[in-house]
Amino acid sequence: KNEVEQSPQNLTAQEGEFITINCSYSVGISALHWLQQHPGGGIVSLFMLSSGKKKHGRLIATINIQEKHSSLHITASHPRDSAVYICAVFHGRWRDTGNQFYFGTGTSLTVIP
Amino acid sequence: NAGVTQTPKFQVLKTGQSMTLQCAQDMNHEYMSWYRQDPGMGLRLIHYSVGAGITDQGEVPNGYNVSRSTTEDFPLRLLSAAPSQTSVYFCASQPDYTALGSNVLTFGAGSRLTVL
Numbered sequence: 001k002n003e004v005e006q007s008p009q010n011l012t013a014q015e016g017e018f019i020t021i022n023c024s025y026s027v028g029i030s031a032l033h034w035l036q037q038h039p040g041g042g043i044v045s046l047f048m049l050s051s052g053k054k055k056h057g058r059l060i061a062t063i064n065i066q067e068k069h070s071s072l073h074i075t076a077s078h079p080r081d082s083a084v085y086i087c088a089v090f091h092g093r094w095r096d097t098g099n100q101f102y103f104g105t106g107t108s109l110t111v112i113p
Numbered sequence: 114n115a116g117v118t119q120t121p122k123f124q125v126l127k128t129g130q131s132m133t134l135q136c137a138q139d140m141n142h143e144y145m146s147w148y149r150q151d152p153g154m155g156l157r158l159i160h161y162s163v164g165a166g167i168t169d170q171g172e173v174p175n176g177y178n179v180s181r182s183t184t185e186d187f188p189l190r191l192l193s194a195a196p197s198q199t200s201v202y203f204c205a206s207q208p209d210y211t212a213l214g215s216n217v218l219t220f221g222a223g224s225r226l227t228v229l
Contacts (some may be wrong), residue, residue, distance in 0.1 A: 002155075004155065033217065033218060035218070035220075041222075041223075042203075042220055042221065042222040042223055043203060043205075043220040043223075044220070045217035045218050045219070045220075047217075048217050086155070086156070088156070088218070100158050100161065100171055100172070101146075101156075101158065101218070102155070103148075103155035103156040103157075104155050105153060105154060105155045106155070
C-alpha cells in the first residue's frame with residue numbers, strides 16, 4: 001500500500017521550462033513536506049504546508065486538503081534544479097501511537113542546458 | 114550550529130556483525146527519527162522518539178534497536194547485520210511535538226551501509 005503517490009517518477013526538461021510535480025495522499029494529514037535530494041547527497045526540506053500555497057524563489061508549492069493533493073512547481077528551471085523531489089506527509093499527533101511521516105518514492109528531475 | 118550529524122558516512126559489515134549508527138543534533142529538537150532509503154521505495158521509518166526516554170517503533174523496526182538517553186543523541190543499533198539491511202540510513206529531527214507543526218524536518222547527511 002502506498003499512502004503517498006508521486007507523479008511523474010522521472011522527468012526531463014529543457015532549461016527554462018516550467019515544471020510540475022504532483023503528490024496525492026490517502027491518509028489524513030496535519031502537514032505536507034516537499035524535500036529535495038541531490039545525487040549522493042543529503043535531504044533538505046523545501047516547504048512545509050498545511051494549507052494554501054507557499055513560494056520561495058522559483059519554487060511554488062500548493063496543497064488542496066479536500067482533494068488530498070499537492071503540487072510542486074519550478075519556474076524557469078535550471079540544471080542545478082536536477083535532483084530527486086520527495087513528497088512527505090505527516091499523519092497523526094506526535095505523542096499518539098501510529099503517528100509518522102509517509103514518503104513518496106520521489107520524482108527524479110533532470111534539467112538539460 | 115551543526116544541525117544533525119550522522120556517523121559514519123560509509124560502513125561495510127559482514128553478516129552477523131553488530132554496529133551503531135550515531136545521530137546527534139544540537140538544536141534541542143524533541144523529535145528524532147531513523148529512516149532507511151532503498152531503491153524504488155520511499156523513505157521508511159525504523160524508529161522514532163518524541164523526547165528523551167521515549168522511543169517507539171516505526172514501519173520496519175526488526176533488527177534494529179534505539180535508545181534516547183539525552184535530547185541530543187539517538188543512536189541506531191544493528192544487532193546482527195543481514196544483507197537485507199544494506200541501505201542508506203537517514204536520521205532526522207524536528208523541534209517539537211505539536212500536531213500541526215510549523216517546522217521542517219532536518220536530515221542528517223546519510224550513512225551508506227553495505228552488509229556482505
